[in-house]
Structure formats: structure tokens, C-alpha cells
Amino acid sequence: MYTIKEVSQKTHLTPYTIRFYTDKGLVPNIQRNKNNTRLFNEESIGWLIRVKYLKDCGMPIKVIKHYVDLYLEGTDSLLPRYKIILEYTHLAQKQLEDAKKRVKFMQHKVKHYTELINKTNGNTSDIINTKECLHDNFIR
Amino acid sequence: MYTIKEVSQKTHLTPYTIRFYTDKGLVPNIQRNKNNTRLFNEESIGWLIRVKYLKDCGMPIKVIKHYVDLYLEGTDSLLPRYKIILEYTHLAQKQLEDAKKRVKFMQHKVKHYTELINKTNGNTSDIINTKECLHDNFIR
DNA sequence: TGCTTGACTTCGTGTTGCTCGAATGTTCTA
DNA sequence: TAGAACATTCGAGCAACACGAAGTCAAGCA
Structure with missing residues (x-):
């Protein structure tokens, strides 16, 4: 106990x-x-x-x-329980897909920032596309 | 607009x-x-x-x-922003791992339930391990 | 012109799933 | 014997919305 x-x-x-x-x-x-x-x-x-x-x-x-x-x-409720589990298994799978997308999104941002910081530390003259790559909708 | x-x-x-x-x-x-x-x-x-x-x-x-x-x-805040992003990238990766575990957990339950339901519909006599597999801590 | 419809506004309350503090109680140890 | 270290209940607070009520306004239509 x-x-x-x-x-x-x-x-x-x-x-x-x-x-x-x-x-x-x-x-x-x-x-x-x-x-x-x-x-x-x-x-x-x-x-x-x-x-x-x-x-x-x-x-x-x-x-x-x-x-x-x-x-x-008890065992009488096997089917309703199974249905509940099935429903949330689908949700869990969807969550997994979403989690993958989020990691990609974040890694994209990390890459962007490291590039940007390297440029700013080196020859600060070529920060192209003022306002940090406005063409890329995932950035900012 | x-x-x-x-x-x-x-x-x-x-x-x-x-x-x-x-x-x-x-x-x-x-x-x-x-x-x-x-x-x-x-x-x-x-x-x-x-x-x-x-x-x-x-x-x-x-x-x-x-x-x-x-x-x-503006660009002065690049580094603090990068640190924030980095922190939550780690969190996102942890979430991804957790999501994988959850899917496995749920699939395990689905498998258990389908087996159990098949047994109950067929020869109902061999529901082993009374109380639905008490040895398996993920079940119930 | 007047009226209805509909999409917007703010404001305040309700919900979910915790999170915490306060007041109280028991038990163990110095 | 005091106090530290746990536990309890109860009620309030919080994050992130969700929603209804009441009000405003423009457009469409008889």
C-alpha cells in the first residue's frame, strides 16, 4: 500500500x-x-x-x-468499451500526425533562425528580403 | 481584407x-x-x-x-526569439514521442478487445485469466 | 421609408482540468 | 514537548477558450 x-x-x-x-x-x-x-x-x-x-x-x-x-x-460492456477505445485510437493517430507537422514547423523555424543569426554575425550586409523572408509564411 | x-x-x-x-x-x-x-x-x-x-x-x-x-x-531580438523557439522545439519533439507511445497503447487495447470479443462470440468457454488478462498492466 | 435580416461588436458568465492555499489532523523524531 | 512532515477537505484561482445576451450597423426589400 x-x-x-x-x-x-x-x-x-x-x-x-x-x-x-x-x-x-x-x-x-x-x-x-x-x-x-x-x-x-x-x-x-x-x-x-x-x-x-x-x-x-x-x-x-x-x-x-x-x-x-x-x-x-464486467464482460457485458465489452462492446461499448471497445467502441470508445476505437474512437480515441483514431484521435490519437490524428494527434500523432499533428505532432509530426509541429516538429517540422519548429525545425523549419530553427533552421531559419540559425541562418539569420549567422548572417547577422558575419557580413551583416546581406540580410535579403527585408523583414526576414516575407515570402515564407511559416516564418516570423 | x-x-x-x-x-x-x-x-x-x-x-x-x-x-x-x-x-x-x-x-x-x-x-x-x-x-x-x-x-x-x-x-x-x-x-x-x-x-x-x-x-x-x-x-x-x-x-x-x-x-x-x-x-x-526587429532584428535586435533575434537571439531571444531563437531561444524560445529552440525550447519549444524540444517540447514538440517530446510531444511527438509521447504521441507515438499513446498510439501504441491504444492499438494494444484495440487488439486486446478484438481478441476478447471474438472469443466471447465464439466458444465462450475459454476466457482465460479471469478479469481480462490481469497480468497485462495496459489492459482494463 | 421603414423593417427585417444577418454579421459583427463588447461584456460577462460558464466549462474543463487542474493548481494551490488555508485550516486541520496524525505521526514520527529530536 | 515541540515541530517537521506528511495527509485531509474545501473553496478559490487560473488558462484557454465557449457561449449567450444585448447592442450596432449596413444591405436588401416591400
Whole structure:
């Protein structure tokens, strides 16, 4: 059994967030000791990690709660759960594509800036295209 | 010159968001006509798109505002701007890695669910490892 | 001319998902 | 015995929008 601080270190979630999630019912079967302190076991940690994954896929807290409730219903809820997972798998894939574009965008900017800084340090005379390459819509 | 609705279609940002961004000063040199209506040109649209990229990299509105202000200062601010871009390029790369992990996680779940559903539809007798593969920490 | 429509404006409130501080309590250690 | 180091709840605050209400204005039309 772990305290909230230990779980925080294991999951890289803040104690605030962990309390928030448990209060929302996203972590089933949370125990308390006589001092009312939350007690987590390996299962709770697993849930927290999975909740984090789902949330980062763009799943709202309410949907995660719904998914957890479905799980607790047992195998009867396999299909609805599967549908939810499928939906957010598509979202996760879209996020991946977007992330690739963002990295390219940023690397483009980095390249632009390094060139510009090199020029400014060297012969400052040839800063072409005043206002930093106005033809390039990704720059500025 | 474009109205807010046209810009909304071009940028895939809602009019609410566009107003929010212009009010925060993230889009330089926004004009108004005599009716006080915001008028956008190609430059404004470019800024909105870039703001969206930066925001999606995890850059907070305040930092974007700071970056835009630095840009308006001219070439003197090249180095501080470059440092900001570099910082968030790293963040974008981390996001990309995380996005890959999330897709793997979700695909893992999809695979698990399809197997489970097939079993349940076919010979329902061999649902092994009661409670849906308790050994696999990514499942549930 | 007068009226309706529609797209814009500002302003203020609501939402999500945390984040934090304050007040309080227990337990361990010097 | 005091205080440090945890934990608790509750309520407020914050970021980044989302949205409705109320007002303004130009264009179109009977």
C-alpha cells in the first residue's frame, strides 16, 4: 500500500491531480486507513497510468469515468468499451500526425533562425528580403 | 481584407478563438473599419496559423505574446526569439514521442478487445485469466 | 421609408482540468 | 514537548477558450 506521495513519484502525476482523479471516481476501489488517508495498491497505480494515457489521447474526464464504470460492469460492456477505445485510437493517430507537422514547423523555424543569426554575425550586409523572408509564411 | 468568419474557415479556428487571440495581442496590426469590425489580411491569417502551431507545441498564450512583441522589436531580438523557439522545439519533439507511445497503447487495447470479443462470440468457454488478462498492466 | 435580416461588436458568465492555499489532523523524531 | 512532515477537505484561482445576451450597423426589400 502506497501513500499519495509515493504514487506521485511512480506515476509522474502531482498529488493534486491524483486527488482530483480519485475524487472523480477514475480509480476504482481506493481504500482509506483510519486517518482517512488514501491507500493505493499496484492496481490503483495501473489505473492512474491508464487514465493518464486516455486523457492525453483527448478523452474527457467524463468519458474516462464512463469507461471505468463500464469496466466495472464486467464482460457485458465489452462492446461499448471497445467502441470508445476505437474512437480515441483514431484521435490519437490524428494527434500523432499533428505532432509530426509541429516538429517540422519548429525545425523549419530553427533552421531559419540559425541562418539569420549567422548572417547577422558575419557580413551583416546581406540580410535579403527585408523583414526576414516575407515570402515564407511559416516564418516570423 | 477578410471578416472574422472567412478567417475562421481559412484557419479552422472559431470566431471566439480568433477574437480571443486578437484581443490578447497575438496578431499584430489588426485593422478595424468604421463599424469597428476587425479586418484581417493575409499577414493576419499567417500570424493566426503560426500562433496555432506555437500554442499546440505547448507554448502558453503569454509566451506567444512575448514572442510576437519580440518580433515587432526587429532584428535586435533575434537571439531571444531563437531561444524560445529552440525550447519549444524540444517540447514538440517530446510531444511527438509521447504521441507515438499513446498510439501504441491504444492499438494494444484495440487488439486486446478484438481478441476478447471474438472469443466471447465464439466458444465462450475459454476466457482465460479471469478479469481480462490481469497480468497485462495496459489492459482494463 | 421603414423593417427585417444577418454579421459583427463588447461584456460577462460558464466549462474543463487542474493548481494551490488555508485550516486541520496524525505521526514520527529530536 | 515541540515541530517537521506528511495527509485531509474545501473553496478559490487560473488558462484557454465557449457561449449567450444585448447592442450596432449596413444591405436588401416591400
